[in-house]
Amino acid sequence: MxxxxxxxxxxxxxxxxxxxxxxxxxxxxxxxxxxxxxxxxxxxxxxxxxxxxxxxxxxxxxxxxxxxxxxxxxxxxxxxxxxxxxxxxxxxxxxxxxxxxxxxxxxxxxxxxxxxxxxxxxxxxxxxxxxxxxxxxxxxxxxxxxxxxxxxxxxxxxxLTNVIDIFLGNSTKTHTFFGILGWTFVWAILATFTNYIFGMLLAMMINHKLVKCKKLWRTLFMISVAIPQFVSLLLISRALEPAGAINLALMKIGLINAPLPFLTNPTLARVCVVVINMWIGIPYTMMTFTGVLLNIPEDLYESAQIDGATAFQRFTNITLPYMIFVTAPATITTFVTNINNFNVIYLLTGGGPFGLDYYQAGKTDLLVTWLYKLTVDKHDYALASTIGIFIFMIASTLSIAVYNRTGSVKKEDMFQ
Amino acid sequence: MSNRNKKISILMHTVLAILSVLWLIPVFWLVLSSFRKEKGAYTSTLWPKAFTFDNYVKLFTDTRLFNFPKWFCNTLFVAVCSCIITTILTLMVAYVYSRLRFKSRKALMNISLVLGMFPGFMSMIAIYHFMKSIGLDQTLLALILVYSGGAALNYYIAKGFFDTIPISLDEAARLDGASRHVIFWKIILPNSKPIVVNTAINAFIAPWVDFIFVSVIMKDNYDKYTVAKGLFTMVDKANIFEYYTSFCAAAVLVSIPIVLLFIKLQKYYVSGVTAGASKG
Structure with missing residues (x-):
């Protein structure tokens, strides 16, 4: 000593x-x-x-x-x-x-x-x-x-000048902030639940007893995961442009006469990012749900069968509640991740289309991509930090509340 | 098989086939473009007019502006180092939170969780100047430090897994006089292969796909770039016409090891993901 x-x-x-x-x-x-x-x-x-x-x-x-x-x-x-x-x-x-x-x-x-x-x-x-x-x-x-x-x-x-400027001012900054905040939440909800629902459906379909070569199907969907996101997203973003492959293909088939403004029309651009995000995210949720499905105790189904439950009843009373219960914490994490989902937005639309009513931001910008642009392109560090603190407060409140409420934390000794 | 079941089966297989085609089209498009002779990002025909291997050859021979082999080695070096460091640090932290009980445990867990919510690149200017002041800016070591520095924040999946290992194993070992140090190395780690592999894969892949920290730390020092930032530079406005097909070729080359890794270690990956999912 x-x-x-x-x-x-x-x-x-x-x-x-x-x-x-x-x-x-x-x-x-x-x-x-x-x-x-x-x-x-x-x-x-x-x-x-x-x-x-x-x-x-x-x-x-x-x-x-x-x-x-x-x-x-x-x-x-x-x-x-x-x-x-x-x-x-x-x-x-x-x-x-x-x-x-x-x-x-x-x-x-x-x-x-x-x-x-x-x-x-x-x-x-x-x-x-x-x-x-x-x-x-x-x-x-x-x-x-x-x-x-x-x-x-x-x-x-x-x-507190920056805080007042963003939250209480009548400037374009305030307008931009609340506009982007709204879209960030809409985006996070849409992105999380589309992936959740369709990933669950896909996993159940592959796991269905009538489907053959389960492993092959899973691998096919997982191949897209292995390509770095920035590569696949950049490719898709090029393909969505007026001269890109998707417009070209649609015109060749004769469905449209002029290129569709996928990335320049605000509504269409927002739909696009949500759809493309499904392409990115569903393989992951599919894998998660596959694991969860395989873990549902078999005896639950057996006793339900004895009680004469139909396939549909078994699904709504056993499979669905079990999956929702087990994946609840993971879903909240995904939600928070989606609030900060930088890659999909930045690489696909770059935040655009841009309008004059927003300060240094576009219609698909999330708070986090706006923050990135303010820091890297505009060197407006003070404003960016203020937004960063705000994002942080939302994200941390959500996650702390959820983590301390979920069974996995309360009953962490359950399996031990 | 009844008639109805047959119909359902055909329907499901068709849906799956259509969906998997949708999921594979971009992958196929990437490979196709990498063999395309015609330059540029946009073409007038969907199917390339002529095929060539030149895009691949050019990556390794024409290294004046973009030194792909160098980037590849940089990334491999950074990925291996940060994979080892991150895995060790993450598992240590996860073990502490899962097995050891001490005064500030709960508080530390919550603080770690909250810190992980900060957008990573907010701290990057600070990190850049910190690195600069200790003479590490524009070095690969700085990248390794940045990638593995936050390892203590990603403990929860591994912790969830450790929580499922019966504590009776520890107790038996303690009765035999093993210290906690021995328990960690001899009992917990050998029983945690899936989570070790899962943590290692994630840590290994991160340097291959990050382009933000590289741009901050390396600035315009092309020779120190990793593949992700390098590829990104290939398709900026000035270079996209000349290098788009090379970009696709390089992307294919980067993806192949990751695809192989995924297929080979899929089993571990799935159990890792579900350990995290079921335990939060």
Whole structure:
């Protein structure tokens, strides 16, 4: 335990060095996010303008977050350190055996095994997920947009301006936000339930006792899954264009005279994304339901047969309730995934068709694709972060509510 | 077989045949385009006028602008590394949540769940600058870190599976004096082949299909691209006419290993999916 104390002290020293050598100079500008913009200064000797290095708001914010994290870690280890020393003193006073370093290590493989196992995953999680998310949440309260790009221009804290702009303003942004929000929900509901219902029907059809070569059918449907989504979606999107293969085929057959505006008519484009999403998603739901169907206890059917239930009654009273019950959590997960279904929308329509009434968005854009465009194309980070936080709030509320309510969490020890 | 049953059977087989054709048309279209001699994304005829192997050959010989073999090796390297790391991390986390009881367990599970709901690319500028500050921008290592960094968030399918392994096995081992460390390696993992395979497949496939993080981390360094981002570049507005058929050829080449993997490991994949489905 004495050795452990030394390790703690060394870590504390390292953290303190990191903080004062590196973190502090950023953290000291945290309240303003930088005062001196990058400027130009006339160099008399060389007869040229020279760039003077100014502050960089983004780096200040990013490294301040890291510095604060280091502080928290420092305090946490300090607590551990004090607790450790107290325990040593107590054990010494009582004349008990003080655990050796080796015994502590062995403990980490048994009664404290969770610490060993979680150490690596949690470290990567904090570095690559938690701290970046904290950074992005803070961005929502600044004016970091295309006009405030460091190092050329600085950005600063603006409080709740972005939130008010989106939710309460009368601007196009508010109009866009609520328009897209509505479509996101319509889309998520349609996408989830079309896949659910048709995937279930397909699985039941393949599993029907009269159908032969079940494995072959399943494999045929699964082949489409193996093609990377961005490839199949890009192909389909090209095929749906006015000069694309689908219009060509329809005109060749003589069904239509002029190309159909699959991706340029708002309603048609929305129908298209839902239909194409069925092509993408049904093989997955088919596989899920196949597994579920095979797991329905056989004796349920036998006793129903004895009671004289018809095939239809067996379906409505056994198969359907069982499947709905078992897949309920998975369905909610799918719903949340669909709210954030980036690929289908972005690759198929790119959010279009575009109208003038929306701010940087099209009629099939979901919140998540709008967010992507705002970040990557428009560098409107502050607005994007605000939307991101909102998406996150919907998604997390839904999933937390569902996960803690489903049987699988309440009765997690059921099978054990 | 009664007459009625025969009719139903024929009807169902017909429906299945029509549906599977619908599902296979895009796949067929992809293969067809990859052998097409005529360039460009749009053609005046549905059936190609002439066939050629050149699209495939060009991928490996003409590497001046788009170095497909290099992309392929990059992706394979990243996929193998992140597959190993992700699988180990995910299984460790799942085991902890399933078997070990400690104070902050429930809170950690909920926090992990919630963090997974954040749109991934929201954090990408932060990650890019973080990587840059530690000198890792435009490296494959950065990609591996990004793909396996969130492994702790995807624990629930594996946890659901571990929950179904009888705890009496653990108890018997503990009576024999095995530590939790030994139980994890000697009892839980050997009994979890389906979920190990399932986790590994998912982790292996992710780098083949992601193009967002690659574009953020690699910027315009074509040589460090993975196939997904590379293929994406092939069909942007400037290149689509010249490279569309090569794009199809490359897509076929990328799909073949994934198809084989799927068919070979289908059994495990299904049991993985259902373990997740039935247990949430």
């Amino acid at each position: 004495i050795f452990l104390t030394f390790i703690y002290i060394i870590v504390e020293a390292l953290l303190a060095t990191f903080f004062f050598k590196f973190g502090f100079k950023y953290l000291s500008h945290f309240h303003t996010l930088g005062e001196n913009a990058q400027g130009k200064q006339w160099n008399e000797a060389l007869q040229i303008y020279e760039r003077t290095t100014g502050d960089n708001s983004m780096l200040i914010l990013l490294f301040s977050v890291f510095a604060i994290a280091a502080c928290i870690l420092f305090i946490w280890i300090l607590v551990l350190l004090i607790r450790n020393i107290k325990q040593i003193l107590k054990l010494e006073k009582e004349g008990k055996h003080i655990p050796t370093f080796k015994e502590i290590l062995l403990e980490l493989l048994d009664s404290k095994f969770h610490i060993t196992l979680l150490a690596a995953p949690m470290t990567t999680l904090v570095l690559f997920t938690v701290l970046p998310i904290v950074f992005m949440i803070l961005i929502a309260f600044t004016n970091f947009d295309a006009n405030h790009q460091p190092p050329g221009e600085l950005f600063t804290w603006t409080g």
